[in-house]
Amino acid sequence: MNSAVSRRLFLGGGATLAGAGALGASVHVAAASSPATLPSFGPKAGVAKLNANENPYGPSKPALEAMAAASGQGAYYVGESVGMLKAMIAERNGVAPEQVSLSAGSSGVLTYLAVAASKQGSILGPDLFWDTTVKKAVQQGGEIVRTARTADMGIDLDAMYAAIDDSVAMVQITNPNNPTGMLLDGDALRAFCRKASKKCLVLVDEAYNELTEDPEYNSMVPLIKEGHDVVVARTFSKIYGLAGMRVGYMIASPENTELVNRFGLGDYAMNQAGVAAAVASYNDFGFLAISKSKIIEARDMVTQATTEVGLTPLPSQTNFVFVNLGDLDAEIFRQKMAARNVLIRGIYGDYTHWSRVSMGRLEDVKRYVKALPAVLDEMNA
Ligand SMILES: Cc1ncc(COP(=O)(O)O)c(C=O)c1O
The missing domain is CATH 3.40.640.10 (Type I PLP-dependent aspartate aminotransferase-like (Major domain))
Incomplete structure:
Protein backbone atom coordinates (compact mmCIF):
# COMPACT_ATOMS: atom_id res chain seq x y z
CA MET A 1 0.00 0.00 0.00
CA ASN A 2 1.46 3.41 -0.85
CA SER A 3 1.72 5.94 1.94
CA ALA A 4 -1.01 8.22 0.58
CA VAL A 5 -3.47 5.33 0.55
CA SER A 6 -2.48 4.06 3.98
CA ARG A 7 -2.80 7.57 5.42
CA ARG A 8 -6.23 7.92 3.86
CA LEU A 9 -7.33 4.58 5.28
CA PHE A 10 -6.01 5.49 8.70
CA LEU A 11 -7.68 8.86 8.75
CA GLY A 12 -10.86 7.88 7.05
CA GLY A 13 -11.03 9.44 3.64
CA GLY A 14 -11.65 13.14 4.03
CA ALA A 15 -9.76 13.75 7.28
CA THR A 16 -6.28 15.23 7.07
CA LEU A 17 -3.31 14.95 9.37
CA ALA A 18 -3.49 18.62 10.16
CA GLY A 19 -7.13 18.34 11.09
CA ALA A 20 -6.53 15.24 13.19
CA GLY A 21 -4.17 16.90 15.61
CA ALA A 22 -1.47 14.96 17.43
CA LEU A 23 -1.46 11.16 17.09
CA GLY A 24 -2.98 9.62 20.15
CA ALA A 25 -5.37 12.49 20.64
CA SER A 26 -9.04 11.78 20.19
CA VAL A 27 -9.44 11.48 16.40
CA HIS A 28 -12.90 11.50 14.90
CA VAL A 29 -12.80 8.82 12.20
CA ALA A 30 -16.48 8.41 11.39
CA ALA A 31 -15.71 8.92 7.72
CA ALA A 32 -13.62 5.71 7.80
CA SER A 33 -16.79 3.74 7.23
CA SER A 34 -17.67 5.56 4.03
CA PRO A 35 -17.83 3.02 1.18
CA ALA A 36 -15.02 4.76 -0.70
CA THR A 37 -12.50 3.71 1.94
CA LEU A 38 -13.64 0.11 2.40
CA PRO A 39 -12.03 -2.83 0.62
CA SER A 40 -14.33 -5.03 -1.42
CA PHE A 41 -15.85 -8.00 0.37
CA GLY A 42 -16.54 -11.13 -1.65
CA PRO A 43 -16.16 -11.56 -5.41
CA LYS A 44 -15.83 -8.58 -7.73
CA ALA A 45 -18.77 -7.83 -10.04
CA GLY A 46 -18.81 -10.08 -13.07
CA VAL A 47 -16.68 -12.78 -11.47
CA ALA A 48 -18.05 -16.29 -10.93
CA LYS A 49 -16.33 -17.38 -7.72
CA LEU A 50 -16.33 -21.17 -7.73
CA ASN A 51 -13.02 -21.87 -5.99
CA ALA A 52 -13.53 -22.04 -2.23
CA ASN A 53 -16.59 -24.17 -1.48
CA GLU A 54 -18.57 -21.21 -0.15
CA ASN A 55 -22.36 -20.98 -0.09
CA PRO A 56 -23.34 -17.64 -1.66
CA TYR A 57 -26.97 -18.05 -0.56
CA GLY A 58 -25.89 -17.10 2.94
CA PRO A 59 -25.96 -15.33 5.24
CA SER A 60 -29.67 -15.88 5.76
CA ASN A 283 -32.25 -23.82 13.53
CA ASP A 284 -33.24 -22.03 10.33
CA PHE A 285 -34.25 -25.21 8.54
CA GLY A 286 -36.09 -23.33 5.77
CA PHE A 287 -32.90 -21.52 4.77
CA LEU A 288 -30.85 -24.72 5.00
CA ALA A 289 -33.30 -26.57 2.75
CA ILE A 290 -33.23 -23.81 0.12
CA SER A 291 -29.42 -23.71 0.16
CA LYS A 292 -29.20 -27.46 -0.16
CA SER A 293 -31.65 -27.66 -3.06
CA LYS A 294 -29.82 -24.91 -5.00
CA ILE A 295 -26.49 -26.61 -4.39
CA ILE A 296 -27.84 -29.97 -5.58
CA GLU A 297 -29.36 -28.33 -8.65
CA ALA A 298 -25.98 -26.79 -9.50
CA ARG A 299 -24.18 -30.06 -8.81
CA ASP A 300 -26.47 -31.96 -11.16
CA MET A 301 -25.87 -29.31 -13.81
CA VAL A 302 -22.07 -29.62 -13.49
CA THR A 303 -22.18 -33.41 -13.40
CA GLN A 304 -24.25 -33.52 -16.57
CA ALA A 305 -22.28 -30.85 -18.43
CA THR A 306 -18.85 -32.32 -17.64
CA THR A 307 -20.03 -35.81 -18.61
CA GLU A 308 -21.47 -34.52 -21.88
CA VAL A 309 -18.12 -33.06 -22.93
CA GLY A 310 -16.36 -36.35 -22.17
CA LEU A 311 -14.90 -35.58 -18.73
CA THR A 312 -15.45 -37.70 -15.62
CA PRO A 313 -16.90 -36.04 -12.52
CA LEU A 314 -16.74 -37.96 -9.23
CA PRO A 315 -20.03 -38.57 -7.41
CA SER A 316 -20.26 -35.69 -4.93
CA GLN A 317 -22.30 -35.23 -1.76
CA THR A 318 -20.91 -31.75 -1.18
CA ASN A 319 -21.01 -28.28 -2.72
CA PHE A 320 -18.17 -29.03 -5.13
CA VAL A 321 -17.31 -31.53 -7.84
CA PHE A 322 -13.89 -33.05 -8.58
CA VAL A 323 -13.58 -33.57 -12.31
CA ASN A 324 -11.10 -35.83 -14.12
CA LEU A 325 -9.82 -33.88 -17.11
CA GLY A 326 -8.27 -36.94 -18.76
CA ASP A 327 -4.90 -35.94 -20.13
CA LEU A 328 -5.52 -32.18 -19.82
CA ASP A 329 -3.57 -30.09 -17.32
CA ALA A 330 -5.74 -28.76 -14.46
CA GLU A 331 -3.66 -25.59 -14.01
CA ILE A 332 -4.03 -24.59 -17.66
CA PHE A 333 -7.73 -25.41 -17.42
CA ARG A 334 -7.97 -23.15 -14.34
CA GLN A 335 -6.16 -20.32 -16.13
CA LYS A 336 -8.42 -20.55 -19.17
CA MET A 337 -11.51 -20.48 -16.96
CA ALA A 338 -10.06 -17.51 -15.03
CA ALA A 339 -9.54 -15.66 -18.33
CA ARG A 340 -13.33 -15.91 -18.67
CA ASN A 341 -13.81 -14.64 -15.11
CA VAL A 342 -14.73 -18.09 -13.85
CA LEU A 343 -12.59 -18.89 -10.80
CA ILE A 344 -12.02 -22.56 -9.94
CA ARG A 345 -9.39 -24.45 -7.94
CA GLY A 346 -5.99 -25.32 -9.35
CA ILE A 347 -3.98 -28.49 -8.96
CA TYR A 348 -3.93 -30.54 -5.75
CA GLY A 349 -0.50 -32.08 -5.22
CA ASP A 350 0.07 -34.87 -7.72
CA TYR A 351 -3.47 -34.68 -9.06
CA THR A 352 -2.43 -32.64 -12.06
CA HIS A 353 -5.38 -33.75 -14.23
CA TRP A 354 -8.11 -33.19 -11.70
CA SER A 355 -10.05 -29.98 -11.29
CA ARG A 356 -12.37 -28.90 -8.47
CA VAL A 357 -15.30 -26.57 -9.07
CA SER A 358 -17.51 -25.23 -6.26
CA MET A 359 -21.27 -24.71 -6.48
CA GLY A 360 -21.79 -20.95 -6.37
CA ARG A 361 -24.92 -19.18 -7.53
CA LEU A 362 -26.76 -20.99 -10.32
CA GLU A 363 -26.02 -18.19 -12.77
CA ASP A 364 -22.30 -18.49 -11.98
CA VAL A 365 -22.32 -22.25 -12.35
CA LYS A 366 -24.05 -21.77 -15.70
CA ARG A 367 -21.10 -19.61 -16.77
CA TYR A 368 -18.75 -22.49 -15.96
CA VAL A 369 -20.94 -24.85 -17.96
CA LYS A 370 -21.10 -22.43 -20.88
CA ALA A 371 -17.32 -21.85 -20.87
CA LEU A 372 -16.54 -25.57 -20.71
CA PRO A 373 -16.70 -26.54 -24.45
CA ALA A 374 -14.76 -23.46 -25.56
CA VAL A 375 -12.02 -24.01 -22.98
CA LEU A 376 -11.70 -27.66 -23.93
CA ASP A 377 -11.60 -26.78 -27.65
CA GLU A 378 -8.74 -24.36 -26.95
CA MET A 379 -6.86 -26.93 -24.89
CA ASN A 380 -7.32 -29.69 -27.43
CA ALA A 381 -6.36 -27.47 -30.40
C1 LIG B 1 -13.16 -30.54 4.88
C2 LIG B 1 -12.97 -29.17 5.42
N1 LIG B 1 -12.84 -29.01 6.73
C3 LIG B 1 -12.68 -27.82 7.27
C4 LIG B 1 -12.62 -26.69 6.50
C5 LIG B 1 -12.39 -25.39 7.19
O1 LIG B 1 -13.37 -24.49 7.05
P1 LIG B 1 -13.69 -23.42 8.16
O2 LIG B 1 -12.43 -23.09 8.90
O3 LIG B 1 -14.20 -22.27 7.40
O4 LIG B 1 -14.69 -24.05 9.06
C6 LIG B 1 -12.75 -26.79 5.11
C7 LIG B 1 -12.68 -25.60 4.25
O5 LIG B 1 -12.85 -25.61 3.08
C8 LIG B 1 -12.93 -28.07 4.56
O6 LIG B 1 -13.06 -28.26 3.26
Whole structure:
Protein backbone atom coordinates (compact mmCIF):
# COMPACT_ATOMS: atom_id res chain seq x y z
CA MET A 1 0.00 0.00 0.00
CA ASN A 2 1.46 3.41 -0.85
CA SER A 3 1.72 5.94 1.94
CA ALA A 4 -1.01 8.22 0.58
CA VAL A 5 -3.47 5.33 0.55
CA SER A 6 -2.48 4.06 3.98
CA ARG A 7 -2.80 7.57 5.42
CA ARG A 8 -6.23 7.92 3.86
CA LEU A 9 -7.33 4.58 5.28
CA PHE A 10 -6.01 5.49 8.70
CA LEU A 11 -7.68 8.86 8.75
CA GLY A 12 -10.86 7.88 7.05
CA GLY A 13 -11.03 9.44 3.64
CA GLY A 14 -11.65 13.14 4.03
CA ALA A 15 -9.76 13.75 7.28
CA THR A 16 -6.28 15.23 7.07
CA LEU A 17 -3.31 14.95 9.37
CA ALA A 18 -3.49 18.62 10.16
CA GLY A 19 -7.13 18.34 11.09
CA ALA A 20 -6.53 15.24 13.19
CA GLY A 21 -4.17 16.90 15.61
CA ALA A 22 -1.47 14.96 17.43
CA LEU A 23 -1.46 11.16 17.09
CA GLY A 24 -2.98 9.62 20.15
CA ALA A 25 -5.37 12.49 20.64
CA SER A 26 -9.04 11.78 20.19
CA VAL A 27 -9.44 11.48 16.40
CA HIS A 28 -12.90 11.50 14.90
CA VAL A 29 -12.80 8.82 12.20
CA ALA A 30 -16.48 8.41 11.39
CA ALA A 31 -15.71 8.92 7.72
CA ALA A 32 -13.62 5.71 7.80
CA SER A 33 -16.79 3.74 7.23
CA SER A 34 -17.67 5.56 4.03
CA PRO A 35 -17.83 3.02 1.18
CA ALA A 36 -15.02 4.76 -0.70
CA THR A 37 -12.50 3.71 1.94
CA LEU A 38 -13.64 0.11 2.40
CA PRO A 39 -12.03 -2.83 0.62
CA SER A 40 -14.33 -5.03 -1.42
CA PHE A 41 -15.85 -8.00 0.37
CA GLY A 42 -16.54 -11.13 -1.65
CA PRO A 43 -16.16 -11.56 -5.41
CA LYS A 44 -15.83 -8.58 -7.73
CA ALA A 45 -18.77 -7.83 -10.04
CA GLY A 46 -18.81 -10.08 -13.07
CA VAL A 47 -16.68 -12.78 -11.47
CA ALA A 48 -18.05 -16.29 -10.93
CA LYS A 49 -16.33 -17.38 -7.72
CA LEU A 50 -16.33 -21.17 -7.73
CA ASN A 51 -13.02 -21.87 -5.99
CA ALA A 52 -13.53 -22.04 -2.23
CA ASN A 53 -16.59 -24.17 -1.48
CA GLU A 54 -18.57 -21.21 -0.15
CA ASN A 55 -22.36 -20.98 -0.09
CA PRO A 56 -23.34 -17.64 -1.66
CA TYR A 57 -26.97 -18.05 -0.56
CA GLY A 58 -25.89 -17.10 2.94
CA PRO A 59 -25.96 -15.33 5.24
CA SER A 60 -29.67 -15.88 5.76
CA LYS A 61 -31.90 -12.87 6.47
CA PRO A 62 -32.17 -13.67 10.20
CA ALA A 63 -28.38 -14.06 10.31
CA LEU A 64 -27.91 -10.63 8.71
CA GLU A 65 -30.28 -9.07 11.24
CA ALA A 66 -28.55 -10.80 14.13
CA MET A 67 -25.16 -9.61 12.87
CA ALA A 68 -26.38 -6.02 12.63
CA ALA A 69 -27.62 -6.16 16.21
CA ALA A 70 -24.45 -7.85 17.47
CA SER A 71 -22.17 -5.44 15.62
CA GLY A 72 -23.83 -2.61 17.49
CA GLN A 73 -22.45 -4.23 20.64
CA GLY A 74 -19.09 -4.94 19.04
CA ALA A 75 -17.31 -2.94 21.72
CA TYR A 76 -17.82 -5.86 24.07
CA TYR A 77 -16.22 -9.29 24.12
CA VAL A 78 -18.58 -12.19 23.53
CA GLY A 79 -20.39 -13.46 26.58
CA GLU A 80 -23.89 -14.84 26.74
CA SER A 81 -24.02 -15.52 22.99
CA VAL A 82 -21.28 -18.18 23.01
CA GLY A 83 -23.02 -19.95 25.88
CA MET A 84 -26.24 -19.92 23.87
CA LEU A 85 -24.57 -21.29 20.74
CA LYS A 86 -22.83 -24.06 22.65
CA ALA A 87 -26.09 -24.95 24.40
CA MET A 88 -27.92 -25.16 21.05
CA ILE A 89 -25.24 -27.39 19.51
CA ALA A 90 -25.08 -29.54 22.64
CA GLU A 91 -28.84 -29.97 22.78
CA ARG A 92 -29.16 -31.06 19.15
CA ASN A 93 -26.32 -33.55 19.53
CA GLY A 94 -27.24 -34.86 22.98
CA VAL A 95 -23.95 -33.89 24.62
CA ALA A 96 -23.04 -31.47 27.43
CA PRO A 97 -22.20 -27.86 26.46
CA GLU A 98 -18.73 -28.47 27.92
CA GLN A 99 -18.16 -30.98 25.12
CA VAL A 100 -18.46 -28.26 22.48
CA SER A 101 -15.41 -26.14 21.60
CA LEU A 102 -15.91 -23.12 19.34
CA SER A 103 -13.27 -21.53 17.16
CA ALA A 104 -12.84 -19.12 14.26
CA GLY A 105 -14.03 -21.58 11.60
CA SER A 106 -13.48 -25.26 12.21
CA SER A 107 -9.91 -24.62 11.04
CA GLY A 108 -9.21 -23.36 14.56
CA VAL A 109 -10.21 -26.49 16.47
CA LEU A 110 -8.78 -28.73 13.73
CA THR A 111 -5.42 -26.99 14.02
CA TYR A 112 -5.37 -27.10 17.84
CA LEU A 113 -6.13 -30.81 17.79
CA ALA A 114 -3.53 -31.50 15.09
CA VAL A 115 -0.89 -29.69 17.15
CA ALA A 116 -1.94 -31.47 20.34
CA ALA A 117 -1.96 -34.91 18.69
CA SER A 118 1.32 -34.42 16.89
CA LYS A 119 3.05 -33.92 20.22
CA GLN A 120 2.15 -37.53 20.95
CA GLY A 121 2.82 -39.18 17.59
CA SER A 122 2.07 -39.00 13.88
CA ILE A 123 -1.22 -38.14 12.19
CA LEU A 124 -2.53 -40.72 9.75
CA GLY A 125 -4.63 -39.56 6.81
CA PRO A 126 -5.61 -40.63 3.29
CA ASP A 127 -3.43 -39.45 0.42
CA LEU A 128 -5.92 -36.73 -0.48
CA PHE A 129 -7.98 -34.80 2.07
CA TRP A 130 -8.33 -31.26 3.42
CA ASP A 131 -5.01 -31.32 5.24
CA THR A 132 -4.37 -27.59 5.70
CA THR A 133 -4.65 -27.83 9.48
CA VAL A 134 -2.45 -30.93 9.73
CA LYS A 135 0.20 -29.04 7.76
CA LYS A 136 0.25 -26.44 10.53
CA ALA A 137 1.20 -29.20 12.95
CA VAL A 138 3.82 -30.48 10.49
CA GLN A 139 5.34 -26.98 10.39
CA GLN A 140 5.80 -27.32 14.15
CA GLY A 141 7.63 -30.63 13.93
CA GLY A 142 4.67 -33.01 13.59
CA GLU A 143 4.48 -35.82 11.07
CA ILE A 144 1.77 -36.91 8.65
CA VAL A 145 1.57 -40.44 7.26
CA ARG A 146 -0.69 -41.13 4.27
CA THR A 147 -2.33 -44.24 2.90
CA ALA A 148 -3.07 -44.90 -0.78
CA ARG A 149 -6.59 -44.38 -2.12
CA THR A 150 -8.92 -47.04 -3.47
CA ALA A 151 -9.09 -47.52 -7.25
CA ASP A 152 -12.25 -45.37 -7.41
CA MET A 153 -10.62 -42.41 -5.61
CA GLY A 154 -12.19 -43.29 -2.25
CA ILE A 155 -10.61 -43.47 1.19
CA ASP A 156 -9.29 -46.98 1.84
CA LEU A 157 -10.44 -47.69 5.40
CA ASP A 158 -8.83 -51.15 5.50
CA ALA A 159 -5.47 -49.71 4.49
CA MET A 160 -5.86 -46.98 7.08
CA TYR A 161 -6.66 -49.44 9.83
CA ALA A 162 -3.70 -51.62 8.85
CA ALA A 163 -1.42 -48.56 9.02
CA ILE A 164 -2.24 -47.74 12.64
CA ASP A 165 0.69 -48.69 14.83
CA ASP A 166 2.09 -47.37 18.10
CA SER A 167 3.61 -44.35 16.38
CA VAL A 168 0.19 -43.02 15.28
CA ALA A 169 -1.50 -40.58 17.66
CA MET A 170 -4.51 -39.66 15.54
CA VAL A 171 -6.32 -40.76 12.39
CA GLN A 172 -8.08 -38.06 10.40
CA ILE A 173 -10.95 -38.76 8.03
CA THR A 174 -12.87 -36.11 6.13
CA ASN A 175 -16.36 -37.30 5.30
CA PRO A 176 -17.51 -36.37 2.73
CA ASN A 177 -13.97 -35.79 1.55
CA ASN A 178 -12.53 -32.61 0.09
CA PRO A 179 -11.55 -32.32 -2.77
CA THR A 180 -13.14 -35.54 -4.04
CA GLY A 181 -16.63 -34.78 -2.67
CA MET A 182 -17.08 -38.51 -2.12
CA LEU A 183 -18.85 -39.96 0.89
CA LEU A 184 -17.87 -43.05 2.86
CA ASP A 185 -20.81 -45.22 3.87
CA GLY A 186 -21.94 -44.31 7.40
CA ASP A 187 -21.94 -47.86 8.74
CA ALA A 188 -18.54 -48.65 7.20
CA LEU A 189 -17.04 -45.55 8.77
CA ARG A 190 -18.73 -46.30 12.11
CA ALA A 191 -17.20 -49.78 12.16
CA PHE A 192 -13.80 -48.31 11.32
CA CYS A 193 -14.09 -45.64 14.03
CA ARG A 194 -15.08 -48.20 16.66
CA LYS A 195 -12.04 -50.38 16.09
CA ALA A 196 -9.51 -47.68 15.16
CA SER A 197 -10.37 -45.62 18.25
CA LYS A 198 -9.22 -48.50 20.42
CA LYS A 199 -5.73 -47.86 19.05
CA CYS A 200 -5.61 -44.06 18.72
CA LEU A 201 -7.74 -40.93 18.61
CA VAL A 202 -10.02 -40.68 15.53
CA LEU A 203 -10.94 -37.26 14.15
CA VAL A 204 -13.79 -37.05 11.67
CA ASP A 205 -14.08 -33.74 9.84
CA GLU A 206 -17.76 -33.38 8.92
CA ALA A 207 -17.59 -29.92 7.33
CA TYR A 208 -20.00 -30.97 4.56
CA ASN A 209 -22.21 -33.39 6.52
CA GLU A 210 -25.38 -31.30 6.17
CA LEU A 211 -25.10 -31.50 2.38
CA THR A 212 -25.20 -35.30 2.29
CA GLU A 213 -28.35 -37.26 1.52
CA ASP A 214 -28.72 -38.50 5.10
CA PRO A 215 -26.75 -36.29 7.50
CA GLU A 216 -27.79 -38.15 10.63
CA TYR A 217 -26.77 -41.57 9.29
CA ASN A 218 -23.48 -40.12 8.11
CA SER A 219 -22.48 -38.42 11.36
CA MET A 220 -20.10 -40.00 13.85
CA VAL A 221 -21.23 -37.82 16.78
CA PRO A 222 -23.17 -40.71 18.42
CA LEU A 223 -19.88 -42.60 18.80
CA ILE A 224 -18.63 -39.88 21.14
CA LYS A 225 -21.67 -40.44 23.33
CA GLU A 226 -20.98 -44.19 23.30
CA GLY A 227 -17.58 -43.41 24.81
CA HIS A 228 -15.34 -44.09 21.79
CA ASP A 229 -12.22 -41.99 21.41
CA VAL A 230 -13.71 -40.06 18.49
CA VAL A 231 -13.86 -36.31 17.86
CA VAL A 232 -16.06 -34.59 15.26
CA ALA A 233 -15.47 -31.17 13.67
CA ARG A 234 -18.28 -29.13 12.09
CA THR A 235 -18.54 -25.67 10.59
CA PHE A 236 -20.91 -22.80 9.84
CA SER A 237 -18.86 -22.00 6.72
CA LYS A 238 -20.58 -24.35 4.30
CA ILE A 239 -24.34 -24.95 4.26
CA TYR A 240 -24.92 -22.04 6.67
CA GLY A 241 -23.24 -19.65 4.23
CA LEU A 242 -21.07 -17.99 6.89
CA ALA A 243 -17.52 -18.71 5.72
CA GLY A 244 -16.42 -15.12 6.24
CA MET A 245 -17.91 -14.95 9.72
CA ARG A 246 -15.54 -17.68 10.96
CA VAL A 247 -17.47 -19.98 13.26
CA GLY A 248 -16.78 -23.69 13.61
CA TYR A 249 -16.84 -26.21 16.41
CA MET A 250 -15.74 -29.56 17.69
CA ILE A 251 -17.70 -32.12 19.66
CA ALA A 252 -15.59 -34.37 21.85
CA SER A 253 -15.29 -36.10 25.22
CA PRO A 254 -14.46 -33.78 28.14
CA GLU A 255 -10.85 -35.07 28.01
CA ASN A 256 -10.42 -34.37 24.30
CA THR A 257 -12.14 -31.00 24.70
CA GLU A 258 -9.58 -30.18 27.37
CA LEU A 259 -6.80 -31.23 24.97
CA VAL A 260 -8.10 -28.89 22.26
CA ASN A 261 -8.61 -26.01 24.67
CA ARG A 262 -5.00 -26.25 25.81
CA PHE A 263 -3.89 -24.94 22.43
CA GLY A 264 -6.68 -22.55 21.49
CA LEU A 265 -8.12 -19.41 23.02
CA GLY A 266 -11.60 -20.91 23.42
CA ASP A 267 -14.50 -18.47 23.59
CA TYR A 268 -12.11 -15.52 23.76
CA ALA A 269 -11.28 -16.02 20.07
CA MET A 270 -14.87 -15.61 18.96
CA ASN A 271 -16.45 -12.51 17.44
CA GLN A 272 -19.87 -11.10 18.29
CA ALA A 273 -21.24 -10.93 14.77
CA GLY A 274 -20.15 -14.42 13.78
CA VAL A 275 -21.60 -16.02 16.88
CA ALA A 276 -24.84 -14.06 16.46
CA ALA A 277 -25.13 -15.24 12.85
CA ALA A 278 -24.50 -18.83 13.88
CA VAL A 279 -27.17 -18.67 16.60
CA ALA A 280 -29.66 -17.18 14.14
CA SER A 281 -28.90 -19.78 11.45
CA TYR A 282 -28.55 -23.00 13.40
CA ASN A 283 -32.25 -23.82 13.53
CA ASP A 284 -33.24 -22.03 10.33
CA PHE A 285 -34.25 -25.21 8.54
CA GLY A 286 -36.09 -23.33 5.77
CA PHE A 287 -32.90 -21.52 4.77
CA LEU A 288 -30.85 -24.72 5.00
CA ALA A 289 -33.30 -26.57 2.75
CA ILE A 290 -33.23 -23.81 0.12
CA SER A 291 -29.42 -23.71 0.16
CA LYS A 292 -29.20 -27.46 -0.16
CA SER A 293 -31.65 -27.66 -3.06
CA LYS A 294 -29.82 -24.91 -5.00
CA ILE A 295 -26.49 -26.61 -4.39
CA ILE A 296 -27.84 -29.97 -5.58
CA GLU A 297 -29.36 -28.33 -8.65
CA ALA A 298 -25.98 -26.79 -9.50
CA ARG A 299 -24.18 -30.06 -8.81
CA ASP A 300 -26.47 -31.96 -11.16
CA MET A 301 -25.87 -29.31 -13.81
CA VAL A 302 -22.07 -29.62 -13.49
CA THR A 303 -22.18 -33.41 -13.40
CA GLN A 304 -24.25 -33.52 -16.57
CA ALA A 305 -22.28 -30.85 -18.43
CA THR A 306 -18.85 -32.32 -17.64
CA THR A 307 -20.03 -35.81 -18.61
CA GLU A 308 -21.47 -34.52 -21.88
CA VAL A 309 -18.12 -33.06 -22.93
CA GLY A 310 -16.36 -36.35 -22.17
CA LEU A 311 -14.90 -35.58 -18.73
CA THR A 312 -15.45 -37.70 -15.62
CA PRO A 313 -16.90 -36.04 -12.52
CA LEU A 314 -16.74 -37.96 -9.23
CA PRO A 315 -20.03 -38.57 -7.41
CA SER A 316 -20.26 -35.69 -4.93
CA GLN A 317 -22.30 -35.23 -1.76
CA THR A 318 -20.91 -31.75 -1.18
CA ASN A 319 -21.01 -28.28 -2.72
CA PHE A 320 -18.17 -29.03 -5.13
CA VAL A 321 -17.31 -31.53 -7.84
CA PHE A 322 -13.89 -33.05 -8.58
CA VAL A 323 -13.58 -33.57 -12.31
CA ASN A 324 -11.10 -35.83 -14.12
CA LEU A 325 -9.82 -33.88 -17.11
CA GLY A 326 -8.27 -36.94 -18.76
CA ASP A 327 -4.90 -35.94 -20.13
CA LEU A 328 -5.52 -32.18 -19.82
CA ASP A 329 -3.57 -30.09 -17.32
CA ALA A 330 -5.74 -28.76 -14.46
CA GLU A 331 -3.66 -25.59 -14.01
CA ILE A 332 -4.03 -24.59 -17.66
CA PHE A 333 -7.73 -25.41 -17.42
CA ARG A 334 -7.97 -23.15 -14.34
CA GLN A 335 -6.16 -20.32 -16.13
CA LYS A 336 -8.42 -20.55 -19.17
CA MET A 337 -11.51 -20.48 -16.96
CA ALA A 338 -10.06 -17.51 -15.03
CA ALA A 339 -9.54 -15.66 -18.33
CA ARG A 340 -13.33 -15.91 -18.67
CA ASN A 341 -13.81 -14.64 -15.11
CA VAL A 342 -14.73 -18.09 -13.85
CA LEU A 343 -12.59 -18.89 -10.80
CA ILE A 344 -12.02 -22.56 -9.94
CA ARG A 345 -9.39 -24.45 -7.94
CA GLY A 346 -5.99 -25.32 -9.35
CA ILE A 347 -3.98 -28.49 -8.96
CA TYR A 348 -3.93 -30.54 -5.75
CA GLY A 349 -0.50 -32.08 -5.22
CA ASP A 350 0.07 -34.87 -7.72
CA TYR A 351 -3.47 -34.68 -9.06
CA THR A 352 -2.43 -32.64 -12.06
CA HIS A 353 -5.38 -33.75 -14.23
CA TRP A 354 -8.11 -33.19 -11.70
CA SER A 355 -10.05 -29.98 -11.29
CA ARG A 356 -12.37 -28.90 -8.47
CA VAL A 357 -15.30 -26.57 -9.07
CA SER A 358 -17.51 -25.23 -6.26
CA MET A 359 -21.27 -24.71 -6.48
CA GLY A 360 -21.79 -20.95 -6.37
CA ARG A 361 -24.92 -19.18 -7.53
CA LEU A 362 -26.76 -20.99 -10.32
CA GLU A 363 -26.02 -18.19 -12.77
CA ASP A 364 -22.30 -18.49 -11.98
CA VAL A 365 -22.32 -22.25 -12.35
CA LYS A 366 -24.05 -21.77 -15.70
CA ARG A 367 -21.10 -19.61 -16.77
CA TYR A 368 -18.75 -22.49 -15.96
CA VAL A 369 -20.94 -24.85 -17.96
CA LYS A 370 -21.10 -22.43 -20.88
CA ALA A 371 -17.32 -21.85 -20.87
CA LEU A 372 -16.54 -25.57 -20.71
CA PRO A 373 -16.70 -26.54 -24.45
CA ALA A 374 -14.76 -23.46 -25.56
CA VAL A 375 -12.02 -24.01 -22.98
CA LEU A 376 -11.70 -27.66 -23.93
CA ASP A 377 -11.60 -26.78 -27.65
CA GLU A 378 -8.74 -24.36 -26.95
CA MET A 379 -6.86 -26.93 -24.89
CA ASN A 380 -7.32 -29.69 -27.43
CA ALA A 381 -6.36 -27.47 -30.40
C1 LIG B 1 -13.16 -30.54 4.88
C2 LIG B 1 -12.97 -29.17 5.42
N1 LIG B 1 -12.84 -29.01 6.73
C3 LIG B 1 -12.68 -27.82 7.27
C4 LIG B 1 -12.62 -26.69 6.50
C5 LIG B 1 -12.39 -25.39 7.19
O1 LIG B 1 -13.37 -24.49 7.05
P1 LIG B 1 -13.69 -23.42 8.16
O2 LIG B 1 -12.43 -23.09 8.90
O3 LIG B 1 -14.20 -22.27 7.40
O4 LIG B 1 -14.69 -24.05 9.06
C6 LIG B 1 -12.75 -26.79 5.11
C7 LIG B 1 -12.68 -25.60 4.25
O5 LIG B 1 -12.85 -25.61 3.08
C8 LIG B 1 -12.93 -28.07 4.56
O6 LIG B 1 -13.06 -28.26 3.26
